Amino acid sequence: MKQLAATVLVMAASALTTGAMARQEGPGPVERPSVSAPVLEGITIDGDLADWPDSMTIHSLDKLFNYDGSRQNFEDLEGTDLVEPDDLSAAFAVGYSPGEQLLYVAVIVRDDALIASSTSNMTTDAVELFVDGLRGDRQVAHREDIALPEIPVQQYIAIPGDGPVYGLPEPNNPVLTGGDVTQTKTRMAFHRDEDVTIYEWAIQVFDRYPDRPTTLEPGKRIGFDVSVADEDLEEGEVGPGGATQMNRLDWIYWGPQWNGVKHLNADLLGELVFEE
Template identity: 80%
Template sequence: MEPVAASWLMAGILAATTGAAAGQEGSESAERPSASAPVLKGITIDGDLSDWPDSMTIHSLDKLFNYDGRRQNFEDLESTDLLKPDDLSAAFAVGYSPEEQLLYVAVIVRDETLIANSTSHLTTDAVEIFVDGLRGDRRVQHREGIELPEIPVQQYVAIPGEGPVYGLPEPNNPILTGGDVTKTTTRMAFHRDGDITTYEWAIQVFDRYPDEPTALDPGKRIGFDIAVADEDMKEGETGPDGATPMNRLDWIYWGPQWNGVKHLNAGLLGELVFEE
């Protein structure tokens, strides 16, 4: 089945590429951006967004964190090649189902080169979605010796190809970092058409994984963020050993300025507000 490019999808790509404000929600801020999630019905997770309403609000991913530790805001991105149409731009829309208790996320990525690698988080294109049902500020210093129920944020990760994801032993795609995605109702489908990859998600949110799912009710606020990883090989350049091809890995994301590992610090997420 060939996905239909809805008008809001095309508007999202335009907004992400140019930074245009049209179609974007005005309540976002650099500190903790906020987005409204409308009720959605009749959504099938198949990578085809033609069953999403044309009226969806679009949010662009306009902050950059790359593998060598540089942090830049949107204005800085204008001086890089990140916004060129043949490189990388991304946008998303979000809604929810109170009946199914699922968060729906559509992610549209324009990237000239698709790389789906199952060996490491540093060698693949990917989408990472972070959710915190409590919308808290809790954080831990590291994951070592800490079970997922104590981790403040659930991090779901998908790659545009076959699993495994990020070199982890389970074959699932998507995965739940540190947990078992098969014990949740989360699922994902993707589709590639030309230089555009569409990811369609249904996500189960937890106050505490795995035994305390979040009640997705009107007026509820949850912590939320989304990042798109883009792996690009640099032609003709090699690493320090003189043989391994040099790569550049960028994460572009929506939420507050990157200041550490997001799934360990709930205060580094934006928020979603569920509409009536």
């Protein structure tokens, strides 16, 4: 674990040292990892973390899900240095406001190539946040017409550019899968400096969208996960070995091992515990 401001500076530096970012301890995937969320007040969502306390604990995204067009690969990155490579490393910090009833999340991404595309989920860098106010284990089968409030997990998605997001019809950035983000208090801003992009979020959490928002209070536990999508090729570009943007996309994430669609299965999330 590292302090927030120090980690941003380390990740932005041209020369990085091994182990600069914390990893989960213990071998193999961790079931329902849990972190504490301290009280945060006076946060402005502008992509600048200057108003976040330096003492904030950060947590690395140390698991990998890769889709290469023909197969899906699941890999535990325990023991792998995600900071040294130029390509991709990420971490997050989290807190909450009892007064505003908002979850605050800062996602710090070091990526050598920033790509923001509005075409689809396979053509862009992105950040995805998953929250479940009930911290449940409910799951539903995928179908084309599924929408909130049937979906057990709220999935908020943002790209580092203008909307639309993932080729969806609404022009918003961020978006809420199966719902209308404009009917929530959720908002996001991003800022890029050299090869580091910061996504700053205020998230509204629901027990059931849209009529039962979650009460954020000390001792409350909610389901939570964060993932970062990394696309390295611009549209139409051909990479080494003939790879194109449509057959190479990586997600790194924090929570339990990726096993199906996270927003359809609340049991695939970790948890946040709200502090006094």
